[in-house]
Amino acid sequence: xxxxxxxxxxxxxxxxxxxxxxxxxxxxxxxxxxxxxxxxxxxxxxxxxxxxxxxxxxxxxxxxxxxxxxxxxxxxxxxxxxxxxxxxxxxxxxxxxxxxxxxxxxxxxxxxxxxxxxxxxxxxxxxxxxxxxxxxxxxxxxxxxxxxxxxxxxxxxxxxxxxxxxxxxxxxxxxxxxxxxxxxxxxxxxxxxxxxxxxxxxxxxxxxxxxxxxxxxxxxxxxxxxxxxxxxxxxxxxxxxxxxxxxxxxxxxxxxx
Amino acid sequence: xxxxxxxxxxxxxxxxxxxxxxxxxxxxxxxxxxxxxxxxxxxxxxxxxxxxxxxxxxxxxxxxxxxxxxxxxxxxxxxxxxxxxxxxxxxxxxxxxxxxxxxxxxxxxxxxxxxxxxxxxxxxxxxxxxxxxxxxxxxxxxxxxxxxxxxxxxxxxxxxxxxxxxxxxxxxxxxxxxxxxxxxxxxxxxxxxxxxxxxxxxxxxxxxxxxxxxxxxxxxxxxxxxxxxxxxxxxxxxxxxxxxxxxxxxxxxxxxxxxxxxxxxxxxxxxxxxxxxxxxxxxxxxxxxxxxxxxxxxxxxxxxxxxxxxxxxxxxxxxxxxxxxxxxxxxxxxxxxxxxxxxxxxxxxxxxxxxxxxxxxxxxxxxxxxxxxxxxxxxxxxxxxxxxxxxxxxxxxxxxxxxxxxxxxxxxxxxxxxxxxxxxxxxxxxxxxxxxxxxxxxxxxxxxxxxxxxxxxxxxxxxxxxxxxxxxxxxxxxxxxxxxxxxxxxxxxxxxxxxxxxxxxxxxxxxxxxxxxxxxxxxx
Ligand SMILES: Nc1ncnc2c1ncn2[C@@H]1O[C@H](COP(=O)(O)OP(=O)(O)OP(=O)(O)O)[C@@H](O)[C@H]1O
Ligand SMILES: [Mg+2]
Numbered sequence: 001x002x003x004x005x006x007x008x009x010x011x012x013x014x015x016x017x018x019x020x021x022x023x024x025x026x027x028x029x030x031x032x033x034x035x036x037x038x039x040x041x042x043x044x045x046x047x048x049x050x051x052x053x054x055x056x057x058x059x060x061x062x063x064x065x066x067x068x069x070x071x072x073x074x075x076x077x078x079x080x081x082x083x084x085x086x087x088x089x090x091x092x093x094x095x096x097x098x099x100x101x102x103x104x105x106x107x108x109x110x111x112x113x114x115x116x117x118x119x120x121x122x123x124x125x126x127x128x129x130x131x132x133x134x135x136x137x138x139x140x141x142x143x144x145x146x147x148x149x150x151x152x153x154x155x156x157x158x159x160x161x162x163x164x165x166x167x168x169x170x171x172x173x174x175x176x177x178x179x180x181x182x183x184x185x186x187x188x189x190x191x192x193x194x195x196x197x198x199x200x201x202x203x204x205x206x207x208x209x210x211x212x213x214x215x216x217x218x219x220x221x222x223x224x225x226x227x228x229x230x231x232x233x234x235x236x237x238x239x240x241x242x243x244x245x246x247x248x249x250x251x252x253x254x255x256x257x
Numbered sequence: 258x259x260x261x262x263x264x265x266x267x268x269x270x271x272x273x274x275x276x277x278x279x280x281x282x283x284x285x286x287x288x289x290x291x292x293x294x295x296x297x298x299x300x301x302x303x304x305x306x307x308x309x310x311x312x313x314x315x316x317x318x319x320x321x322x323x324x325x326x327x328x329x330x331x332x333x334x335x336x337x338x339x340x341x342x343x344x345x346x347x348x349x350x351x352x353x354x355x356x357x358x359x360x361x362x363x364x365x366x367x368x369x370x371x372x373x374x375x376x377x378x379x380x381x382x383x384x385x386x387x388x389x390x391x392x393x394x395x396x397x398x399x400x401x402x403x404x405x406x407x408x409x410x411x412x413x414x415x416x417x418x419x420x421x422x423x424x425x426x427x428x429x430x431x432x433x434x435x436x437x438x439x440x441x442x443x444x445x446x447x448x449x450x451x452x453x454x455x456x457x458x459x460x461x462x463x464x465x466x467x468x469x470x471x472x473x474x475x476x477x478x479x480x481x482x483x484x485x486x487x488x489x490x491x492x493x494x495x496x497x498x499x500x501x502x503x504x505x506x507x508x509x510x511x512x513x514x515x516x517x518x519x520x521x522x523x524x525x526x527x528x529x530x531x532x533x534x535x536x537x538x539x540x541x542x543x544x545x546x547x548x549x550x551x552x553x554x555x556x557x558x559x560x561x562x563x564x565x566x567x568x569x570x571x572x573x574x575x576x577x578x579x580x581x582x583x584x585x586x587x588x589x590x591x592x593x594x595x596x597x598x599x600x601x602x603x604x605x606x607x608x609x610x611x612x613x614x615x616x617x618x619x620x621x622x623x624x625x626x627x628x629x630x631x632x633x634x635x636x637x638x639x640x641x642x643x644x645x646x647x648x649x650x651x652x653x654x655x656x657x658x659x660x661x662x663x664x665x666x667x668x669x670x671x672x673x674x675x676x677x678x679x680x681x682x683x684x685x686x687x688x689x690x691x692x693x694x695x696x697x698x699x700x701x702x703x704x705x706x707x708x709x710x711x712x713x714x715x716x717x718x719x720x721x722x723x724x725x726x727x728x729x730x731x732x733x734x735x736x737x738x739x740x741x742x743x744x745x746x747x748x749x750x751x752x753x754x755x756x757x758x759x760x761x762x763x764x765x766x767x768x769x770x771x772x773x774x775x776x777x778x779x780x781x
Binding site: 054057058059075077078079080081083084085087089091093095104105107108109110134154 | 409411412414415416417418419420421425429430433509
């Protein structure tokens with residue numbers, strides 16, 4: 001545990017969501033996320049992780065409770081272009097090239113075009129050489145990486161990543177896990193990451209929230225006191241394994257309950 | 258789905274195949290002219306070419322007039338369609354009313370609207386331009402409404418996640434997503450505009466290809482008539498192909514298949530919107546006449562028509578004449594409509610079972626689909642006479658081509674992954690057709706059947722107006738020449754309402770069938 005916890009940036013109080021038809025997705029959820037920290041959300045499929053992300057992004061209205069981001073509503077922050085989301089579905093526009101799709105992240109945030117930044121992001125996600133390619137000619141994993149680059153292009157204050165590496169192979173995943181975090185950490189971006197991979201959660205996050213089956217509640221709140229920058233040999237350390245098995249146990253408990 | 262990609266025999270380019278089809282068509286035509294020329298009023302391509310070289314000035318001047326009217330109507334009609342689609346986007350609740358009113362206007366029988374517009378707008382080109390616009394705006398509006406919503410929800414989430422609103426949605430997503438749909442609409446609109454201008458010229462203009470057509474038909478100038486109709490058909494095919502080429506140059510994606518009607522998120526009840534449409538139509542009609550303070554002798558108001566149909570001393574007689582004319586028309590219309598649908602769908606299936614035949618037939622059918630069949634109505638009358646056979650054939654042909662092309666596209670529309678499953682089991686062509694392709698074809702079939710209703714009505718009224726002297730088309734022609742505006746307006750109203758009802762009835766059957774057979778197709 002860090003000695004002096006940073007101030008909360010995202011504050012959810014009594015947050016609940018019931019979809020029309022009575023599907024109850026979140027049981028009232030109270031959680032505070034610290035500024036500049038990376039929080040991983042893990043939980044069984046269909047438990048409401050994407051829904052929680054969409055609520056925080058202001059794309060969905062809560063059925064009860066409230067969300068504050070830096071003291072403001074999600075809608076307000078959204079209008080400041082302070083949020084960017086890498087959706088579970090990469091959702092690239094088919095008529096734009098890879099470069100055009102990533103530049104769209106800046107355009108939608110009303111930021112001036114920045115060709116150098118766009119090219120750097122393309123290189124970082126390992127897509128150099130595909131700048132002019134249309135999404136239809138990219139593989140599933142390549143599209144996901146493009147979506148991450150687009151989300152990073154606007155240098156958001158709050159970054160929401162929904163299974164960003166879901167379709168990416170193990171080796172590329174590890175590389176991205178090494179290359180990308182500095183990008184949001186150096187800017188002090190508050191990051192919320194949904195993932196199905198326990199080791200990825202431990203490797204990337206400062207804190208892991210384990211969710212139960214729908215309606216989701218938090219079954220475990222695990223701090224990851226490993227220092228940054230994290231290098232690839234970290235995954236071999238005993239501390240890493242202990243944390244990973246702690247998360248796995250909590251996950252199993254959430255499903256059994 | 259691009260035709261070139263799905264046909265077997267990929268080696269030949271589409272242009273080459275189109276050329277081959279044209280040559281075969283010309284040869285068959287010439288052969289028919291030489292063999293049957295004695296028995297039928299038929300002029301072959303050689304004779305047509307000779308006639309055209311002997312009369313270049315006459316044809317050129319008439320073509321220029323019709324082209325200009327068609328082009329002006331094309332621009333005007335499509336602009337109106339875009340404005341209406343924009344209105345429906347800004348205010349989604351208005352969409353059922355906008356589409357309902359548009360359908361009603363689209364169903365106005367052009368042959369009778371022409372003379373009415375002529376007395377309202379005076380002589381000159383304005384009525385022809387208006388008719389051309391009327392002929393195109395609906396077929397652009399519907400694809401646009403679909404296209405403006407043809408994007409997955411997550412794209413809109415993306416825009417919203419940056420705090421941007423509807424203008425950004427429109428700019429970054431909807432406008433571009435609608436582009437292929439717009440092109441699909443424009444492609445159908447190009448020959449339709451030309452046709453609209455010609456129908457306007459049939460009904461009393463001073464100059465243009467339509468006027469020549471009427472003149473040659475009266476004088477039984479067989480080569481002249483065939484020449485004018487060939488010019489009209491060629492221009493239409495070129496316009497259709499030209500917009501198709503433009504679309505391929507601008508777009509990377511294959512053209513979309515427009516199947517179902519656009520859905521609205523918050524549509525009012527069907528009865529409510531129907532009542533609204535009816536009330537608004539009457540209001541616009543009445544207010545338009547009053548605002549321009551048009552002479553009630555020829556500019557009838559809703560009240561006048563209701564009076565003529567229900568209250569006036571001779572109302573019973575009016576109704577009887579209308580009813581007799583309508584039932585006479587129905588005798589030609591219904592068999593032609595059904596035959597066109599059945600033959601179109603059956604031939605599409607047959608061609609699917611014999612892919613080699615399909616490769617040959619499809620480009621030809623696509624080309625002929627763009628011919629304004631109605632513009633060639635006089636030829637069919639020449640060939641088959643003024644009796645039932647000619648009219649039924651014309652209606653059938655009018656319905657056949659769009660149905661055939663739509664069904665063929667639908668049959669090829671099966672998703673690749675599902676096709677792979679059938680491949681795994683080495684399923685026979687017949688099994689594939691029954692289990693996979695026919696269900697995939699149904700939406701296309703119904704869309705064609707729906708759009709064929711106004712087309713069939715147009716065909717039957719034009720041929721009755723021009724040639725057969727029977728049915729509602731002839732009654733309209735007679736009323737126009739006798740300045741019996743009560744009867745003319747009554748005909749327009751009744752025909753428009755009946756074809757809109759026919760359209761709605763097919764849409765209803767469509768919805769019911771698809772929700773049983775292909776539930777995933779019902780929602781947009
Ligand atoms: N718009 C909606 N309307 C109705 N139900 C919805 C809607 N969106 C999500 N749900 C339901 O809410 C539940 C949670 O969905 P959500 O997408 O948040 O799950 P998830 O945890 O992200 O799952 P996964 O790991 O599979 O992505 C699911 O049962 C889903 O069916
Ligand atoms: Mg999810």
